[in-house]
Amino acid sequence: MKKGSDLSRSIWITWERQTRNRSASKYLGVPLWEITHGQSSALVRYVVSSYTTFKLIMRRKPHYVFAQNPSVVLSVLVLACSKLLRFSLIVDAHNTGIHYEGRFNRLVNLLNRIIIRNSNFIIVTNEHMANVVSSKGGKPLILPDPLPVLPASKSASVNGFIRSKTDKKLTAFCITSWGEDEPIEALMAAAEMFTNSINFYFTGNYRKAIFKISAEALPENVHLLGFVDEEVYFSLLSECNFTIDLTTRADCLVCGAYESVSAGKPVLLSDTKPQRAYFYKGAVFCSTTCGGIQSGLNEMLKDLDQNQESIKLLKAEILEREELRRDGFICSITGP
Incomplete structure (x- = not known):
């Protein structure tokens, strides 16, 4: 399959709402798909999000897919799809997508290594993380968070938040x-x-x-x-x-x-x-x-x-x- 010299046939997938995904996808001109399912249980979220992601990829038939890790489940799913459908996978790896220290850390870090070695590129934010990716057999690209475009400000009123003017604090x-x-x-x-x-x-x-x-x-x-x-x-x-x-x-x-x-x-x-x-x-x-x-x-x-x-x-x-x-x-x- 011949791929274009730009990212016109590409999608960016994440299973959460997060500023980096929005600013980076906008910076690169890649359509962003935020697949979230509210307060559902973890199992339901994984199943429904996986199905929605697979349907999206089949419908869009992209040349390039960007996916955020975490979620490691999302990244493993898109990696499998990339081998089946022959598109390029670029994983935007946050720190826990390189080295995870929470529950099931052995399993998650094994999956992280598989993702790093088998993706076309791994995006990280700095040179140190790029060196870590290289040491694990991956191909790093450095992209610090593009500065987000913030929405117009409105006066905040939440849980007693008051800009301290009377007490000069x-x-x-x-x-x-x-x-x-x-x-x-x-x-x-x-x-x-x-x-x-x-x-x-x-x-x-x-x-x-x-x-x-x-x-x-x-x-x-x-x-x-x-x-x-x-x-x-x-x-x-x-x-x-x-x-x-x-x-x-x-x-x-x-x-x-x-x-x-x-x-x-x-x-x-x-x-x-x-x-x-x-x-x-x-x-x-x-x-x-x-x-x-x-x-x-x-x-x-x-x-x-x-x-x-x-x-x-x-x-x-x-x-x-x-x-x-x-x-x-x-x-x-x-x-x-």
């Missing part, structure tokens, strides 16, 4: 999913040191926390919002003074950092080599201990005005780089 928007790699307990302990100057608002399902949370014991400036929909999420992002998105993973470029740059908000990040290399203006870096986070917050407060200006410069520079590298990235997939 700053607002820190903590972008959290309550995963095991997030040092949330240390962040909360550090937040208590800033009760007079910063209100901290945490997103995500805090019932997933791996430590016990007592509402009565929370610092008075820590507010748990729970799950918020996209409209409220981006409103909170636009209204805050700065954001916080921390991880203990040494090789991760966090999605919240890209969103913060797009919104023009300074961001407090974990001090890792990949993040320092990419977010080199308008960001403050810290260790993920309570003391390290406290020091990072002090640095953020000291240079907040300068960081707000610097993050805008970073946004312009990233957008310029994105324009310059798009055609080359596509040619890496399709050939000259």
